[in-house]
Amino acid sequence: MDDILDYLYNLQRLGINLDLVPVQQALTILGNPQLKFPTIHVAGTNGKGSTCAFLASILREAGYKVGLYTSPHLVKFNERIQINGVNIPDERIIELTAYIKQNLEQHSLQLTFFEFTTVMTFLYFFQEKIDLGVIEVGLGGRLDATNVLNPLVSVITSIDLDHTNYLGDTKEKIAWEKAGIIKSGIPVVVGEKDPYLISIFQKIAAHRNSDFHSVKKEISLNLINSDPFNLELELVKPFTGQFKLGLAGWHQLENASTTLLAINELRKQLTISEQAIKEGLLNVHWPGRMQIISSRPLIMVDGAHNVAGMTKLREFVQSVPQRRILVLGMAKDKDLAEMTKLIVPLFEEIIITKGNFKPAETKIVAAEVRKYTSNYTEIPKAEEAVKAAREKIKDDEFMLVTGSLYLVGDVLGFKDRLAD
Numbered sequence: 001m002d003d004i005l006d007y008l009y010n011l012q013r014l015g016i017n018l019d020l021v022p023v024q025q026a027l028t029i030l031g032n033p034q035l036k037f038p039t040i041h042v043a044g045t046n047g048k049g050s051t052c053a054f055l056a057s058i059l060r061e062a063g064y065k066v067g068l069y070t071s072p073h074l075v076k077f078n079e080r081i082q083i084n085g086v087n088i089p090d091e092r093i094i095e096l097t098a099y100i101k102q103n104l105e106q107h108s109l110q111l112t113f114f115e116f117t118t119v120m121t122f123l124y125f126f127q128e129k130i131d132l133g134v135i136e137v138g139l140g141g142r143l144d145a146t147n148v149l150n151p152l153v154s155v156i157t158s159i160d161l162d163h164t165n166y167l168g169d170t171k172e173k174i175a176w177e178k179a180g181i182i183k184s185g186i187p188v189v190v191g192e193k194d195p196y197l198i199s200i201f202q203k204i205a206a207h208r209n210s211d212f213h214s215v216k217k218e219i220s221l222n223l224i225n226s227d228p229f230n231l232e233l234e235l236v237k238p239f240t241g242q243f244k245l246g247l248a249g250w251h252q253l254e255n256a257s258t259t260l261l262a263i264n265e266l267r268k269q270l271t272i273s274e275q276a277i278k279e280g281l282l283n284v285h286w287p288g289r290m291q292i293i294s295s296r297p298l299i300m301v302d303g304a305h306n307v308a309g310m311t312k313l314r315e316f317v318q319s320v321p322q323r324r325i326l327v328l329g330m331a332k333d334k335d336l337a338e339m340t341k342l343i344v345p346l347f348e349e350i351i352i353t354k355g356n357f358k359p360a361e362t363k364i365v366a367a368e369v370r371k372y373t374s375n376y377t378e379i380p381k382a383e384e385a386v387k388a389a390r391e392k393i394k395d396d397e398f399m400l401v402t403g404s405l406y407l408v409g410d411v412l413g414f415k416d417r418l419a420d
Contacts, residue, residue, distance in 0.1 A: 175200045
């Protein structure tokens with residue numbers, strides 16, 4: 001298995017290819033498996049992963065065999081490709097990689113890491129005869145390798161500045177890229193709240209003769225319980241019901257709302273009961289996002305990796321008392337200045353560390369941190385940093401690890417070794 005993963009990860013040297021032709025050619029060679037099962041396609045800057053998790057959970061509770069494709073993984077590659085919550089087995093990764101590689105070589109075709117993984121996912125889901133696939137866009141939308149689907153519904157969550165070197169340096173440009181998943185005659189559900197960005201999506205949907213649905217205009221709900229660890233809501237329209245969310249954080253209300261509007265569209269084609277919706281929203285599993293790994297002391301990890309994500313995390317953290325230590329590690333291609341400004345002032349002490357992939361050096365992060373506090377240390381190895389923080393906090397205090405999904409993945413990989 002290690003040899004196979006080495007082969008796949010080595011494809012990352014080819015970078016990101018914003019061109020659908022290679023993946024379309026590869027899928028044609030393999031019989032276009034992506035068109036042989038119904039799908040839901042989800043794009044967006046933030047919230048698309050949680051929305052995918054909500055959708056897959058509800059559809060699974062409704063009795064369907066559901067494939068879920070997301071990225072990146074946190075601990076193991078296998079997490080990217082799941083069926084009914086079960087990761088793809090190692091042996092299937094080995095089989096599929098060998099089969100796809102052989103076919104590509106016969107046609108002198110080469111794919112990037114994400115393209116290859118996407119092709120593997122579609123072939124696996126087809127072979128396993130899933131009922132539905134929930135497919136998360138990797139980057140952007142228009143030229144993303146997943147944009148070869150003919151989905152039941154397209155979903156676009158919130159829009160913000162991220163991957164600006166690929167998608168554009170304004171929200172408008174990014175919205176146009178995300179809107180690339182809107183297909184002719186296929187309904188689209190949009191969770192974005194900005195009226196101007198909504199108008200962009202609406203115009204493109206009209207041009208493509210796609211039914212347009214906006215969370216801002218079509219969802220109405222009341223908050224029953226405002227505890228961010230135990231959110232409960234009452235949906236007023238487009239249908240009624242009371243639901244509890246299995247994911248923490250007020251921002252999950254936005255993701256749940258987008259999910260519910262998408263489910264409302266899917267109910268026109270699928271059988272999905274209110275009970276399945278209720279159980280799916282409650283029983284959802286999406287690790288690394290405001291995930292509690294210890295309750296006493298309270299230790300939480302969150303993969304906020306851009307300004308929008310950090311803003312939502314800040315709103316949540318402000319409601320938590322005894323904010324003792326922040327373990328912070330960020331990727332080098334992010335807005336370090338704005339992200340540290342948002343989260344660092346909320347904590348008494350900062351420990352700066354690094355995740356496993358494209359990390360910013362601790363001294364660079366430290367230059368931003370010391371604008372707000374002198375109480376910080378640099379511990380580059382993540383496990384040593386988290387252990388040091390764990391040894392300092394008392395049972396009634398709060399510790400947060402954030403700044404990078406890769407850092408969070410590292411922590412989830414060694415969390416069982418942390419002393420109680």
